[in-house]
Amino acid sequence: MPSTRPIIQDGPTLVTVQFTRADPEAVLAEIRTQTGYNVALYEAARHMTLFKPVTVNMRQQPFWAVVREVCAQADLAPYAYGYAPSGSLMLTTVLNVGSAPMKCPYSLHGPFMVALTGIQRHSAVDMAAPAEVRRTLTLTFTVYAEPRIKVVQCPYYAEIEEAVDASGTSLLGTAPRTPSRPAVAPRAIWFAVTANLPCPAGAPKHIARLRGVVRCLAGAGEASAAEVTIPFSFENVPLP
Incomplete structure (x- = not known):
């Protein structure tokens, strides 16, 4: 068992x-x-x-x-x-299901797997200041737990701790990190989270090294649930 x-x-x-x-x-x-x-x-x-x-x-x-x-x-x-x-x-x-998540890049940690399932580039203009174009990257991850684990609460966001290009330049920028506190109860043994990165003009075509964590409440059951920190890392991530 x-x-x-x-x-x-x-x-x-x-x-x-x-x-x-x-x-x-x-x-x-x-x-x-x-x-x-x-x-x-x-x-x-x-x-x-x-x-x-x-x-x-x-x-x-x-x-x-x-x-x-x-x-x-x-x-x-x-x-x-x-x-x-x-x-x-x-x-x-x-x-x-319309996708093949098991073919995506993945990172293993104990009984968990984090898959990097997609990246989107967004541009936005505030018409009150039309000269300023805000560009961001949205990264989507799926976190899988072994079936014996009960994930009681999961966050909306992953926490990115490091994102650097081939020259070692950080892509995190100066924007404050989005807090990643447990928020919802997943309906399966996996759940999706996102993370945003600034994407200035002339951004690189790859993230050489991407590292972060996902925090959730999990255990053998609700009574034994505790905060679990799931680290992940990826290399040579292509950008749109």
Whole structure:
């Protein structure tokens, strides 16, 4: 059965899978056996398409690293629809959700995975001062918790601690950081957060190094929930 140890000090659940051109359902069945998690295809997804075969050879790797690899090869994605029992991870086709989050860059920390899912560039003009153009970058992340973890509250924003270009110049600017305090209860074992960065004219085409944290309240249940700090880091992030 899944561990109920304090998650702040807890490491990831480790999984070993070795399959060659296998049906993804067979791989998911092995993950269920090793973890005790109900990781399965959403019932309606079974009739939507023929799934691509999966070849994996991963020994004692974190749960989310294994699930991500299986999903990336089989074009699957986590799916939140209606009631999902505790300890469950339902998957469906990427066509059904309209994106492929398991193919995005990711950062692992203990039983959590943070995926960088998108970046948008925005420009705004206040017509009271039309000569001033405000340009910002909005980064979107998805934070995934192992099914044994109950995320009680999650924030709207991630906290960016470092963002530098190839020359080492900081992109954080002088704007105050947006506080990242728990605000809402997620409806699944993952949740999305955003972060804003200034984007001056002549901004670089890549962020050489991006580092930050997401803070949430999580535990084995609501009674044991405590603030958890989930760090993430990415390199060579392309900008629009």
